[in-house]
Amino acid sequence: MTHPSHRHAQAAARVDAVADTSRRHLLTGVAATLAVAAGAAVSTRAQAQTYPTKPIKVIVGYAAGGAVDIVARTLGQSLSASLGQPVVVENKPGAGTNIAVKSVIAAEPDGYTLMLAANALAANMALYQPPPFDAERDLVPVSLVGRVPVVLATSTASNLTSFARLLEVAKAKSPVLSFASPGNGSTPHLAIELFARAAGIELQHIPYRGGSPAITDVIGGQVPLVAVNALEVQPHVRSGKLRVLAVLSPMRTAIFPDTPTIAESGFPGFEASVWYGLVAPAATPKAVVTRLHAEVQKALQTRDVRERMTAVGGEVVPGSAEQFGALIHAERLRYDKLVREAQIKPD
Numbered sequence: 001m002t003h004p005s006h007r008h009a010q011a012a013a014r015v016d017a018v019a020d021t022s023r024r025h026l027l028t029g030v031a032a033t034l035a036v037a038a039g040a041a042v043s044t045r046a047q048a049q050t051y052p053t054k055p056i057k058v059i060v061g062y063a064a065g066g067a068v069d070i071v072a073r074t075l076g077q078s079l080s081a082s083l084g085q086p087v088v089v090e091n092k093p094g095a096g097t098n099i100a101v102k103s104v105i106a107a108e109p110d111g112y113t114l115m116l117a118a119n120a121l122a123a124n125m126a127l128y129q130p131p132p133f134d135a136e137r138d139l140v141p142v143s144l145v146g147r148v149p150v151v152l153a154t155s156t157a158s159n160l161t162s163f164a165r166l167l168e169v170a171k172a173k174s175p176v177l178s179f180a181s182p183g184n185g186s187t188p189h190l191a192i193e194l195f196a197r198a199a200g201i202e203l204q205h206i207p208y209r210g211g212s213p214a215i216t217d218v219i220g221g222q223v224p225l226v227a228v229n230a231l232e233v234q235p236h237v238r239s240g241k242l243r244v245l246a247v248l249s250p251m252r253t254a255i256f257p258d259t260p261t262i263a264e265s266g267f268p269g270f271e272a273s274v275w276y277g278l279v280a281p282a283a284t285p286k287a288v289v290t291r292l293h294a295e296v297q298k299a300l301q302t303r304d305v306r307e308r309m310t311a312v313g314g315e316v317v318p319g320s321a322e323q324f325g326a327l328i329h330a331e332r333l334r335y336d337k338l339v340r341e342a343q344i345k346p347d
Contacts, residue, residue: 051111051288055086058278059104059115061097067148067231067312071276072116074308075145078299089116096120096185096346098132105138109283111292114142117279119187122331126339127185127346135279135332141324142278142289143296148314149249149273150191151256152179153226153233153242155219163246163265166225170201178204179225180214185346188227190335191248191272193342198267207347218242229274230255230313248272255313275317275331277324293321 058076062068069091076087092100097120107113121139125131133139154160160169170177181189184207196203203225208214211228218226219241226233226242230253236242237256244259250271252261262270278296280289299305300316309316338344 051291052083052085054112055088056083056111057113058087058089059100059113060089060091061093061100061115061117061120062091063093064091067229067274067314068116068118068276070231070312071145071148071309071314074305075116075278075296075299078302078305079295082295082298095132096124096127096183098124098128101133101135101139104279105133105281107281109281109285111280111284111288114278114280114292115139116145116276118274118276119190119331119335120185121279122328123185123187123190123335123339124346125332126336127344135328136325138282139279140282140284140289141321141328142280143293143321144275144277144317144319144324144327145296145300146309146314146316147249147273147275148229148231148309148312149247149253149261150188150227151230151233151244151248151253151259152192152195152246153215153218153228153237153244154224155221156240156243157221158224158243160224160245161243163260163262166245167199167201170199170203173202176202176204177225178206178223179227180206180208180218180223181227182211182214183207183209183347185339185344187272187274188229190338190344192227193338193344194272194334195248195262195267195270197338197341198262198270209347215242234313253313254310254315274314275327276314277327289321 058072060069060072072089076089080087092103100115101121104113104115121135125135160166179192189205192203206223211232214226215228215232215236217223219236233242233244234255237244244256246265247253247256247259247261249261250263252259297318300318306316
C-alpha cells in the first residue's frame, strides 16, 4: 500500500509536468507569433524598399480635361520621374465620383491603385443615403496636394458690377437671385450654400450637368450668376464675357489677383475651396504610404508642379498625411450639417 505522502508527491510531480508542457507550448506559440510579426515587418520594409516595381494607377472620378484631371496628370508626371515607374491616370466619372471611390476601395491594397480625390469624397457620405462608403474607414490619406478656389461670376453685361452690388440685390429679394452650378451636391453648389448662410441671404440654385453649360447660360443672360472653380471661368474672363465677383478662398488667387475674396469682403474666416488629395485603400502597407507621401511632398516643391497648379488657379498645399486626414474629417462634418439643414439631394 502506497503511503499518502508518496501519493501526494506523485500528484505534485504530474502537475509540474503538465505545467512544464504548458509553458513550453506557450513559449513556442509566443516565439512563432514573434517570428511571424518579425517576418511581416521585414516583408513590409522590403516591399517599401523595392516599391514600385510596376506602373501605378491614379483613379480620377471626373472626365479628362477638368481641373482634377489636370492636377492628377501634373502630379503623375513628377511622381513617375522620381519613382522610376509610369504613373497612369484613369478617368472613371459617374455617380458623383462614387464609382471611382468604390473601385479604389475594392482594389488590391498594394500601393499600385491610388485616387486623386476632391471634396466629393467628404460630401458624398452625407449626400447619398445610405452612405456609399466610409472614407475614414475604407481609405487611407496619403497627402493633400493643393487647393483651387471656387469663384462666383456673372456676365459682363449684367448689372451685378461688384460683390457689394450682389449683396444689395440679394438682400432686396426682388427678385431672388439665382445661381448656376455644375450640379446638385457639387463643390461649387455647396460652397455657395455655405456662403448664403454666412451672409444671411437667399439664393436660388439652378443645377446643370457640368460647368460648361452653366457658364454658357450665364454668358447668354439666362441665369445671373455661376459658381465654378477658377480654372473653368478663366478663358471666359480673358475673352471679356465673364466678370468674377468674388473668390471663395482665404487668399486671392494668382489668376485673378484683383478680385477680392469673400473673407476680404466682410466675411473673415470664410473659405470654400476645391481641395485635391491622394488616397489609397485602407490596408495599404504603412511603409508604402509613407514612401508615397514623401514623394508627393518632393513633387510639390518642384517648379513645374507649382507653375501648373498656379496655371489652373490653385496653389500647392504641403503637409502631413495626418493633416489631410483631419481635413477629410472636418469637411465630412461640415457637409453633413449643411446637407441636413438645406435638405440638399444629389442629382
